[in-house]
Amino acid sequence: MNAELIHRLHFAFTVTFHYLFPQLTMGLALLIVVLKTVALKEAGGEWDRAARFWGKIFGINFVFGVVTGIPMEFEFGTNWARFSRLSGGVIGQPLAMEGVFSFFLESAFLGLFLYGGHWLSKRMHWFSAVMVFVGSWISGFFIIVTDAWMQHPVAYAHLPSGQFEVLSFWQLLLNPWALLQYAHNMTGAVVTASFVMAATGAFYLLEGRFQECGCAYGRIFLKVGVIAGLISTILIIFPTGDLHGKYVARNQPAAIAAMEGLFKTETGAGIVLMGQPNEETQQIDNPIVVNNVLSFLIYGTTKAEVKGLDQFPRDQWPTTLPLLYYAYHIMAGLGTYFVLLMIASAFLLWRRKLYQTRWVLWLLLISFPLPYIANTAGWMTAEIGRQPWLIYGLMRTSEGYSSMVSTGNGLFTLLGFMGLYALLGLLFTVLVYREISHGPEMKDKAAVAAD
Amino acid sequence: MMGFIWFWLVAVMIVGYVVLDGFDLGVGVLHLFLVRNESERLATLRSIGPVWDGNEVWLLAGGGTLYFAFPLLYASAFSGFYLPLMIVLWLLIGRGVSLELRNHLDLGVWRSLLDGVFGLASALLAIFYGAALANVLRGVPLQPDGYFFLPLWTNWQPGVAPGILDWYTVIGGLVALVALTLHGALWLTIKVSGDLEQRARRIVTPLWLVLVALTIVSLIATIAVRPASLNNYFHYPVTFVVPVGVVASLAALWFWNRGAQPVKAFLASSVYLFFMLAGACWGVYPTLLPATTGAANDITLSRALSGPHTLSVGLAWWIFGMALAVAYIVFVYSRFKGKADAAPASH
Numbered sequence: 001m002n003a004e005l006i007h008r009l010h011f012a013f014t015v016t017f018h019y020l021f022p023q024l025t026m027g028l029a030l031l032i033v034v035l036k037t038v039a040l041k042e043a044g045g046e047w048d049r050a051a052r053f054w055g056k057i058f059g060i061n062f063v064f065g066v067v068t069g070i071p072m073e074f075e076f077g078t079n080w081a082r083f084s085r086l087s088g089g090v091i092g093q094p095l096a097m098e099g100v101f102s103f104f105l106e107s108a109f110l111g112l113f114l115y116g117g118h119w120l121s122k123r124m125h126w127f128s129a130v131m132v133f134v135g136s137w138i139s140g141f142f143i144i145v146t147d148a149w150m151q152h153p154v155a156y157a158h159l160p161s162g163q164f165e166v167l168s169f170w171q172l173l174l175n176p177w178a179l180l181q182y183a184h185n186m187t188g189a190v191v192t193a194s195f196v197m198a199a200t201g202a203f204y205l206l207e208g209r210f211q212e213c214g215c216a217y218g219r220i221f222l223k224v225g226v227i228a229g230l231i232s233t234i235l236i237i238f239p240t241g242d243l244h245g246k247y248v249a250r251n252q253p254a255a256i257a258a259m260e261g262l263f264k265t266e267t268g269a270g271i272v273l274m275g276q277p278n279e280e281t282q283q284i285d286n287p288i289v290v291n292n293v294l295s296f297l298i299y300g301t302t303k304a305e306v307k308g309l310d311q312f313p314r315d316q317w318p319t320t321l322p323l324l325y326y327a328y329h330i331m332a333g334l335g336t337y338f339v340l341l342m343i344a345s346a347f348l349l350w351r352r353k354l355y356q357t358r359w360v361l362w363l364l365l366i367s368f369p370l371p372y373i374a375n376t377a378g379w380m381t382a383e384i385g386r387q388p389w390l391i392y393g394l395m396r397t398s399e400g401y402s403s404m405v406s407t408g409n410g411l412f413t414l415l416g417f418m419g420l421y422a423l424l425g426l427l428f429t430v431l432v433y434r435e436i437s438h439g440p441e442m443k444d445k446a447a448v449a450a451d
Numbered sequence: 452m453m454g455f456i457w458f459w460l461v462a463v464m465i466v467g468y469v470v471l472d473g474f475d476l477g478v479g480v481l482h483l484f485l486v487r488n489e490s491e492r493l494a495t496l497r498s499i500g501p502v503w504d505g506n507e508v509w510l511l512a513g514g515g516t517l518y519f520a521f522p523l524l525y526a527s528a529f530s531g532f533y534l535p536l537m538i539v540l541w542l543l544i545g546r547g548v549s550l551e552l553r554n555h556l557d558l559g560v561w562r563s564l565l566d567g568v569f570g571l572a573s574a575l576l577a578i579f580y581g582a583a584l585a586n587v588l589r590g591v592p593l594q595p596d597g598y599f600f601l602p603l604w605t606n607w608q609p610g611v612a613p614g615i616l617d618w619y620t621v622i623g624g625l626v627a628l629v630a631l632t633l634h635g636a637l638w639l640t641i642k643v644s645g646d647l648e649q650r651a652r653r654i655v656t657p658l659w660l661v662l663v664a665l666t667i668v669s670l671i672a673t674i675a676v677r678p679a680s681l682n683n684y685f686h687y688p689v690t691f692v693v694p695v696g697v698v699a700s701l702a703a704l705w706f707w708n709r710g711a712q713p714v715k716a717f718l719a720s721s722v723y724l725f726f727m728l729a730g731a732c733w734g735v736y737p738t739l740l741p742a743t744t745g746a747a748n749d750i751t752l753s754r755a756l757s758g759p760h761t762l763s764v765g766l767a768w769w770i771f772g773m774a775l776a777v778a779y780i781v782f783v784y785s786r787f788k789g790k791a792d793a794a795p796a797s798h
Contacts, residue, residue, distance in 0.1 A: 063551040066504065067544040073514055077529025078536055081598065084529075088522025089761035096515025096765075099508055100772035107505035108779040112786070115501070157760070163522065165758030169768065402530035404600040413537040420541060424548065431555050 006410035007079045007401035012383075013414065014071050016376055017421045021065035023375050026140050026186065027193025028058050029133035031228055035220075036129045040122060050220050051129070052117055053440035054197070058132075059114050060431050064424060071417070079410070083390055083400030089165045090156055091146045093172065098142035106135030140189070141182055148178035150391050151382065152251055164394075180247050181382070184240040188378060190232040191338060192371040198225025198345070199368035200436055202361040209439060217440050219355055222364075226354065230346040233338040241335065242297070248385070249298045252392065254312040255385035258321050259328035260294055262308040269294040269306035277325045282309070319387045319397075327380035334374040341367060453762045454737070454752045457520040460769070462732050464513030469580070469728060470634075470721045471506035475499040477635015479546065479573025480628070482566070485639075485654065491647045492566065496550065498642035498791040503550065505783060507543070512776070519765055523597055523755040524739045531591055531599040532583065535615050539579050546572035574628060581627025585620035588731055589613065589676050593742035597750060609676050611743045619676050626665045630727070633658040634720045637704075640713035642791045655708045655716075663701060666727075670694075673734070677741070680734035690733060696726035 035051035042048070073095055076084050084092075109131035117125055149156075155171035156164045166172055201221030204210055210217045249256040257263075261272045263282040271294040275287035292302035299306075309317055318324050341363060348354035354361075386392055390400040482495045518525045529536060549565035549572070556562075586601070589609045593599045604614035613620075636658060639651035673680055684690050700723040707716035735741060739755055742748035756762070 060552075060555070063547060066507075067547040070507075070511065070543055071540045073511055073518075074529065074536055074540055076518065077525045078533050079530075081526035081530035083526075084518065085522050085526035085597070088518050088525055089757035090519075092515060092519025092522060092525070092757075093761070093765055093768075096512060096519055097768060097772065099512030099515050100769065100776055103508040103511060104505060104776035104779050107508055108783045110504075111501040111783065157758070159758050163758065165761040166764050167760055169764045402526075402533070402598075404530050404598045405533050406600075409533060413534070416537065416541065420544060424544070427548070427552070431552065434555070 001407060001411075003403070003405070003407045003410060004398055004401050006407050006414060007405070008397065010079050010410055010414045010417070011075055014068065014075065014417055014421075016379075017425075018065065018068040018072055019376065019379065020372060021061045021068065022136070022140070023189045023192045023372070024196060025058055025061045025065055026136045027189035027191070027232075028054060028061070028196070029129075029136045030190060031193050031197055031224060032058065033126075033129050033133050034224060034228070036126045040126055046215060046217070047220065049440045050217055053217075053435075055114055055117075055129075056435050057432060059110075060428065060435065062110065064428055068421070068424070079402055079405065080390075080400050081402035081404070083395065086163050086395065087150075087391060089163055090153075090172070091149055093166060094142040094145040094149075098139050102135050102139035102142065106132060106139065109135065137186065140186060141178075144182045144185060145173055145175065145178045147382070148175045148181055151181075151386055152177035153391055153394055164391075177247060177251070180240070180244040184236065184244045185378075187232050187236045187240050188371070188375045190228060191236055192375060194225045194229035194232055194342075195338075195364075195368045195371045196225075197221045198229055198364045199366075201225055202364040203436070204439065205355055206358065206361050206365065210442075215440075215442060222354060222361075223349065225364075226342060226345045226349050229338070229342040233335070233342045237335055237339060246298055249306075252385060253307050254309065254316050255318060255324075256298070257307060257309045257312070258318045258324050259381060259385060260306075261325050262294070262306060264310050265305060265308040267295070267305045268292045268303055269308075271297065272329075274329075277322050279321055316388065318384055320384055324381060324384040324387075327377040327384060331374050331377040331381055334370050334377070338367075338371065338374070453759065453766075454756045456766070457516075457756070457762060458732075458736065458739075458752055461513065461517050461520060462729065464509060464516055466725050466728050468506070468509035468513055469631075470724050471509055472503070473577075473631045473724060474634045474638035474717075475503040475506055476573045476577050477631040477633065478638060479550075479569050479635070480577065480632045481635050481639065481651070481654070483570035485636075485650055486647065489562075491643075494643050494647065494791060495639065496553070498639060500550075500791075501787050502783060504547075505780060507547075516765075516769070519761060520757055521739060521752075521755040522757060524750055527593070527597050527599065527750060528587075528740060531601055532586070532615065533600065534603055535579055535583065535601075539576065542572040542576050542579070545569075546576065577628045577631045578624035580624075581630075582616060582620040582624040584627070584728075584731060585623025586615060587740060588623075588673055588680065588735065589617075589619055590741035590743040592744050593740065593748040593750065594744070595748055597748075597754075613743065619672055622665070622669050622672055626662070626669045626727075629658060629662045629665055630720075630724060633662055633704075634717070634724065637708065637713060637717040637720050640708070641717055644790050652708065652711070652713075659701070659705055659708075666697065666701070677734075679741075683733050683736060693726050693730040693733060697723060697730065700726060 032051050032054050035047050035054065039045070039048035039051055076091075076095070109128045112120065113125065113128040113132050116128065120128070149172065152175060153164075154175045154177075155166060155168040157167050159165055198221065201218045201223075204218030205222070245256070260269075261275065261277045261284045262269060263284075268291065270289040270291040272284055273288045273290065275284035275289075278285050295304040295306055296302045298304065345354060345360055345364060348357050348360060388396055388398070390397040478495060478499050482492060486492045486495055514525075545568050549569040553562050553565040553569070591599045591601055592612050602614050604616040605612060607614070607617045609617045609619045633655060636651045636655050640648055640655070643651065684693075700719045704716050704719035704723060707713075707719055737752040738749045739752060740750040742750075757765075
């Protein structure tokens, strides 16, 4: 066990757990704006109460996102000191911008949205929902800019001290990699939120909840979840995933070869649907391959040559190759399933049969954890694919961790985080289950008082 | 010039964090023994509920600013203070979760547990922040390459190879604990009413006396541990206005609290915190992190400063962004003025 591995695990574990929460809040913020917008024109108040219910789920997720997010900024300094010393002038900027431009905004309007429902005007409450959405999506943008610079460094100069410095503010923010990754990632967040909302709707219908009072929460959630799900599961593949993949292929060819399990350069390269990469024999065991598809996907023609790992020196291969390969295949495989399920659900919704088709409701219900897995696998693909580089082409991961922090101290705090996060995970599950099983309010509190 | 600007911008962020999150830390400490029943406790928590999260953003924004303006300092200090910072993170997690989630389950044991976590985490955070500042003033065993690693304690002496905790940094921790508890008590006198308000006002007096004593002790101790802290003051005698400000704000605090003018007393406490921090910054300037291993290893302003492009790019968005942020903050606090216990239940 060496220090580099501990520091990598430390960041990987804490960031993976952290991102379980923002991926829901960012997607949900958009869906809450949708619910609130419909509610502006609606008389019964059902959509408004639906929005407030999701506001509560949002609130719980937000708290967990905040408290698990603070360690991420710290860990750049605590665990990756040598990296931070050289690159802080660049990537410190978007990280500070996230605080300045997003967190102040979010913290100001979230309170209004969560607790102001009964004394703010309808429009003002809608406006605070929109601002929470804007804040959370700005926040996502700055994090993507940070990561994109490590994936594809732009607009920098090398100082004599070895440090990097920013040359252009706009080129840093408009890094093409960042724009593509942002589009893909935010769509992924909407996929998670859509599946969670649709699953909650399916749960209420399968349980027969909210039938007697004539409330249609189950149907509202299914309708919004399935429509948003259809749009986002298509967008995540085309164009965002497609464009992002092509950009990776052009700029990180070794990563794409490893993701696809392409050990040898091929013209008319096939796509591996399944199989296990064997680093010893440099081939895929038990492969199921569709010929020519990979060449077509990357270059638009079935005859194109795709560089295999044999074109790259061994010390530039991603370090945990099989994990990269599986992460990518899990993401892509789940993405395919999502779009099929959402097309089927949307078709039934359009034919007015969705609410009665129990097996589809069941599928929607049990599928809600899968987008979390797909989003996590997608991030693993990006970050493991970047290896062995910490800043692609400029700095290796082995040169970046804090050399003063020993393996023992690193493991101590990693175990501490694991214990603490296990507790947090339990707590989160209990609290969210409680909110979902309670469900939205049946009637407006004002109306109850009037009765 | 850029170095001077960024040094004070980071200092302003730190002061902003201490003054704002300071009072909710103080309220966290106080609520353990000041409140007598559930409704008083709810009023206490409501007095910080809508603002604590925004207050904590100052830590993140300040940390980010430090990160890109002084990358060497960020890298060196964060890895060198590895263990205490990780503990701070755990405390921040425990504190945020317990404050936000205590009302989500209607169980007595649940609430008592989370109230305990919230109070304890608040107290420990105040102590850690004070000790952290004292560590910076005392100096750390920097190596020529700009790095160091401090264990939590060694022999409790501030020598060449000290620990995070020694007798000097413990004094720093106690000053912070008492100062922020007092700060929180003054916040409560603004935000709650009735019996609780009276109790908060009465507890100010003993806290004030202890704080005056600790302030004097910490001043003497700092001069003893690092005599060079006075150099800047003798070089620019006009800056003795800082210690004068400390004394004046303490006196004003006492006077206005006795006169039942809680807002003014709270502002006096904020000014006290400002002068204490500014005085500490001025004591080390232009060093950012002094070395116990010889001045050649000091992390100085010019050594840690980012490149010129980075800083001018940063200055443009920083001014614009912080102006926006201040607008949000003014907006939130103006929405939230007056007594918090009169507002409807938040959950």
